[in-house]
Amino acid sequence: MSDYPVTAQTRLRRMPERGQYDQATVHAILDAGTVAHVGVLIDGAPVVIPTAYWRVGEDVLVHAARATRFARALRSGQRASLTVTLLDGWVLARSGFNHSVNYRSVMLFAVPEEVEDAESKNRLLDALIERIVPGRAALVRPATAKELAATAVFRLPLAEVSAKLRSGPPKDDEADLDWPVWAGVIPLALTAAAAQPDPRQSAGLPGRPPL
Numbered sequence: 001m002s003d004y005p006v007t008a009q010t011r012l013r014r015m016p017e018r019g020q021y022d023q024a025t026v027h028a029i030l031d032a033g034t035v036a037h038v039g040v041l042i043d044g045a046p047v048v049i050p051t052a053y054w055r056v057g058e059d060v061l062v063h064a065a066r067a068t069r070f071a072r073a074l075r076s077g078q079r080a081s082l083t084v085t086l087l088d089g090w091v092l093a094r095s096g097f098n099h100s101v102n103y104r105s106v107m108l109f110a111v112p113e114e115v116e117d118a119e120s121k122n123r124l125l126d127a128l129i130e131r132i133v134p135g136r137a138a139l140v141r142p143a144t145a146k147e148l149a150a151t152a153v154f155r156l157p158l159a160e161v162s163a164k165l166r167s168g169p170p171k172d173d174e175a176d177l178d179w180p181v182w183a184g185v186i187p188l189a190l191t192a193a194a195a196q197p198d199p200r201q202s203a204g205l206p207g208r209p210p211l
Contacts, residue, residue: 003026019164026163029106036083037049042070092182102185107161135207
């Protein structure tokens with residue numbers, strides 16, 4: 001049984017066997033990603049904005065400068081879409097037609113809800129910092145009232161959401177299996193490199209990432 005209801009928007013029609021609607025899969029993909037693409041209407045035209053995001057419970061959070069067109073679109077009461085995609089590998093088949101990618105993705109539809117309360121907003125922004133480097137929110141300078149007022153935070157509830165995944169080797173036509181070319185998967189992953197310190201600081205300060 002699905003944890004999230006399947007709706008006309010979230011039901012997968014092409015390759016439905018790749019669709020998943022359970023909470024564990026959706027949460028795992030969201031927690032592994034770093035950038036979401038948020039689709040909104042701005043001045044009547046569709047616009048897709050790449051932005052950092054984070055998950056708290058059953059909400060996906062995004063933030064923006066309060067006065068931007070993006071923020072105005074998010075608080076307009078219109079539905080928005082949010083997608084997250086993790087690219088796991090290039091799939092090299094024996095024909096160009098059957099080349100593919102291994103991936104994990106989430107698509108969410110919701111009417112964004114703005115977080116107005118300053119205390120709640122501050123707590124949620126701290127959660128974003130904690131997602132980047134656990135323990136860092138307690139070390140950095142607290143946000144000022146002016147900074148909080150200039151920042152808009154929106155929650156998108158995980159109510160109408162689905163995941164889609166592909167994994168494994170290429171799916172070649174049976175007639176192509178003897179074609180003399182290498183086939184398989186090139187795995188891909190996003191990894192962090194060694195941290196690069198700001199030259200304008202003293203040595204030995206706390207909070208250096210363990211990389």
